[in-house]
Amino acid sequence: MVGSAPNTDVRLDRVTKRFGDFTAVDDLSLEIRQGEFFSLLGPSGCGKTTTLRMIGGFEQVTAGSVFIGEREVTGLPAFRRDANTVFQSYALFPHLDVFENVAFGLRRRKVSTDDIRQQVEGMLKLVELPDYGRRKPSQLSGGQQQRIALARALVNHPRVLLLDEPLGALDLKLRKQMQVELKRIQGEIGITFIFVTHDQDEAMTMSDRIAVMRNGRIEQLGTPEQLYETPRTEFVAGFLGVSNLLDAEVAVRGERFIEAHLSDGTRLRAPADGLDGTRLVRIGVRPEKLRVLPVTDAAEPHDSDSNLLEGTVLDASYIGVSTQYLVETADGTRLTVYAQNLETSGANEGLADGQRVRLAWKPQHTFVIARNTGDEGDDQAKEDETKDHA
Amino acid sequence: MGWLRRHRSIIPYLFLLPGGLWLIVFFVLPLLTTLSVSLQEGSLGSGYRLTFNFAIFPESIMRWNEQFVRSLQYGLIVTILTMLIGYPMAYTIAFRGGRYKSALLLLVIMPFFTSFIIRTISWKFILADEGFVLGTLKDWGVLDPSFRLLATPMAVISGITYNFLPFVVLPLYVALERIDPKLIEAANDLYATRRQAFLKVTLPLSMPGVFAASLLSFIPAVGDYLNAELLGSRQTTMIGNVIQRLFLVNNDYPQASALSLVLMVGILVSIFIYMRVLRGQELGT
Ligand SMILES: Nc1ncnc2c1ncn2[C@@H]1O[C@H](COP(=O)(O)OP(=O)(O)O)[C@@H](O)[C@H]1O
Ligand SMILES: [Mg+2]
Numbered sequence: 001m002v003g004s005a006p007n008t009d010v011r012l013d014r015v016t017k018r019f020g021d022f023t024a025v026d027d028l029s030l031e032i033r034q035g036e037f038f039s040l041l042g043p044s045g046c047g048k049t050t051t052l053r054m055i056g057g058f059e060q061v062t063a064g065s066v067f068i069g070e071r072e073v074t075g076l077p078a079f080r081r082d083a084n085t086v087f088q089s090y091a092l093f094p095h096l097d098v099f100e101n102v103a104f105g106l107r108r109r110k111v112s113t114d115d116i117r118q119q120v121e122g123m124l125k126l127v128e129l130p131d132y133g134r135r136k137p138s139q140l141s142g143g144q145q146q147r148i149a150l151a152r153a154l155v156n157h158p159r160v161l162l163l164d165e166p167l168g169a170l171d172l173k174l175r176k177q178m179q180v181e182l183k184r185i186q187g188e189i190g191i192t193f194i195f196v197t198h199d200q201d202e203a204m205t206m207s208d209r210i211a212v213m214r215n216g217r218i219e220q221l222g223t224p225e226q227l228y229e230t231p232r233t234e235f236v237a238g239f240l241g242v243s244n245l246l247d248a249e250v251a252v253r254g255e256r257f258i259e260a261h262l263s264d265g266t267r268l269r270a271p272a273d274g275l276d277g278t279r280l281v282r283i284g285v286r287p288e289k290l291r292v293l294p295v296t297d298a299a300e301p302h303d304s305d306s307n308l309l310e311g312t313v314l315d316a317s318y319i320g321v322s323t324q325y326l327v328e329t330a331d332g333t334r335l336t337v338y339a340q341n342l343e344t345s346g347a348n349e350g351l352a353d354g355q356r357v358r359l360a361w362k363p364q365h366t367f368v369i370a371r372n373t374g375d376e377g378d379d380q381a382k383e384d385e386t387k388d389h390a
Numbered sequence: 391m392g393w394l395r396r397h398r399s400i401i402p403y404l405f406l407l408p409g410g411l412w413l414i415v416f417f418v419l420p421l422l423t424t425l426s427v428s429l430q431e432g433s434l435g436s437g438y439r440l441t442f443n444f445a446i447f448p449e450s451i452m453r454w455n456e457q458f459v460r461s462l463q464y465g466l467i468v469t470i471l472t473m474l475i476g477y478p479m480a481y482t483i484a485f486r487g488g489r490y491k492s493a494l495l496l497l498v499i500m501p502f503f504t505s506f507i508i509r510t511i512s513w514k515f516i517l518a519d520e521g522f523v524l525g526t527l528k529d530w531g532v533l534d535p536s537f538r539l540l541a542t543p544m545a546v547i548s549g550i551t552y553n554f555l556p557f558v559v560l561p562l563y564v565a566l567e568r569i570d571p572k573l574i575e576a577a578n579d580l581y582a583t584r585r586q587a588f589l590k591v592t593l594p595l596s597m598p599g600v601f602a603a604s605l606l607s608f609i610p611a612v613g614d615y616l617n618a619e620l621l622g623s624r625q626t627t628m629i630g631n632v633i634q635r636l637f638l639v640n641n642d643y644p645q646a647s648a649l650s651l652v653l654m655v656g657i658l659v660s661i662f663i664y665m666r667v668l669r670g671q672e673l674g675t
Contacts, residue, residue, distance in 0.1 A: 058575050078578040091576040095594045104590075105580035156580070 015064035042213035099133035428647035465612035480562035549617035565599020
């Protein structure tokens with residue numbers, strides 16, 4: 001087995017975990033860089049927690065190997081791994097006060113009393129609860145418990161910090177606040193964070209890189225921007241934000257762009273990279289990339305490069321920062337458009353239901369997904385559609 | 391009904407009424423009767439008169455000092471033994487029982503399906519000098535022919551331990567079952583070995599169960615007489631046996647009542663000291 005590259009903090013090498021007949025994590029490989037904020041994102045039950053628990057040592061792998069730093073830790077128990085965990089339910093020790101909770105790891109490692117006092121107090125300051133040492137966990141609010149759980153893990157200066165949906169129990173406002181807080185703390189101490197979440201917004205705002213998981217495998221790995229701009233599968237396209245997908249067939253393969261035809265003959269261009277020889281594809285575009293133009297407008301305001309698609313407005317709803325249109329194309333596909341309300345009396349004002357319009361967008365804002373018939377009936381994907389994209 | 395609606399705050403007390411009446415009739419009244427009887431003098435033939443004979447208490451303590459001390463000793467030993475046997479049982483059921491938890495708990499309370507007396511009598515057969523166990527071991531030459539268990543303190547203590555074990559396992563199980571396994575994982579995460587995780591997390595968190603369980607074995611064990619009666623000898627007489635004999639054989643009701651009260655107060659004082667010690671320890675951690 002080859003050792004990890006020196007700037008890799010965690011490496012999973014073809015890791016599989018089975019519970020009886022059920023495969024929770026399936027032949028998964030992953031490298032997480034030093035100091036990175038890395039997220040495992042996916043719907044409930046896709047194996048995020050199991051993956052995290054195998055790194056922490058709470059679950060042993062069925063096959064494959066786990067490395068933390070240069071050291072292989074496969075088979076080692078949790079207390080012998082250089083990783084600490086922030087549990088979803090916080091798991092603070094109810095019989096110990098805040099100080100002793102934070103000091104727990106240091107005491108096990110026989111740190112001197114003076115050092116313990118100093119480090120615990122420093123850590124309580126970092127999480128902005130300096131005078132809470134003598135309180136019991138039950139006397140703290142959810143957000144405060146969350147901070148103490150973080151302090152309790154970080155005080156040990158582990159190589160990696162594992163966080164399993166740590167903000168899941170907080171209300172929305174506190175959640176946003178803690179997201180910022182977590183990023184600040186990570187920046188200050190520079191420890192690698194591996195963050196599990198099923199919330200795409202949370203993963204997008206916080207992470208350097210995200211692994212989107214599905215059925216125990218990594219569906220796509222990349223920066224938030226890569227995942228959003230060029231999703232490689234329909235699942236990723238649907239899981240991260242809203243996307244419009246159009247069934248098409250590749251007609252011309254250029255060096256930088258391909259040309260694909262819709263069933264009504266409309267020609268659309270999209271970047272060629274990342275696409276193999278597949279002929280049946282889906283052309284995707286995000287709602288905010290689309291511009292709505294009146295079909296009567298003879299003078300083309302766009303460079304001729306733009307993809308153009310005709311349709312009928314089914315619904316227009318004004319939602320303050322933008323107006324949201326639902327447009328139906330010739331083949332019955334419905335597209336969502338977010339048009340920014342740039343002027344108080346918008347340029348698109350007067351677009352009524354039933355009006356014919358033309359949608360325009362740039363080819364480089366387009367992504368292409370191989371049309372995979374096997375995916376169509378997948379329950380998992382359907383389940384994820386229910387996610388709140390508001 | 392209208393009256394009730396106007397005096398809503400009275401409703402909780404109405405709920406307490408049945409229990410309260412029950413306790414008054416079957417606990418407070420007998421207790422007062424016992425107190426009054428203990429302060430009377432006389433005999434079954436000539437009748438009893440209340441003479442406020444408080445001297446009976448110190449006298450009783452002096453006279454049956456040996457049995458008092460023995461009862462407290464046995465109670466203490468039994469409590470320690472039930473805890474040593476019951477804690478691992480409860481721990482295993484709570485953390486390793488999986489889907490067999492209910493079945494295992496059922497096994498623990500199974501002995502209650504048979505009468506206390508019958509079970510203790512069967513112990514008499516099991517422990518008999520020439521019974522199945524000792525007889526066989528003696529035949530094999532493993533034990534000396536003069537070895538005996540029956541009528542020794544060991545027999546009495548084993549009997550009580552056996553009889554009160556379920557009272558210890560159940561509260562311990564409840565306390566252990568309530569501990570979130572994530573807490574033990576968190577301890578492991580923070581470099582605690584399994585042993586340290588047990589000592590620093592599981593054990594302290596199960597202390598309420600340990601407290602309840604130890605009271606539930608200590609109190610009935612100290613007052614028990616049946617095991618000493620059936621499995622013991624004159625040398626293992628407990629205070630319960632004395633009280634039983636005074637009441638039912640000698641018909642010396644004042645003496646018997648006085649002894650009962652002394653026993654009650656003795657147990658209360660022990661519990662009080664025990665609580666203070668436990669509380670102090672909790673503050674120490
Ligand atoms: N100890 C276990 N025994 C059996 N199945 C498990 C166990 N832990 C997890 N699973 C199953 O593995 C799958 C993945 O679980 P998990 O990693 O917790 O998902 P996630 O964290 O992504 O929601 C789930 O279907 C879950 O039911
Ligand atoms: Mg999970």
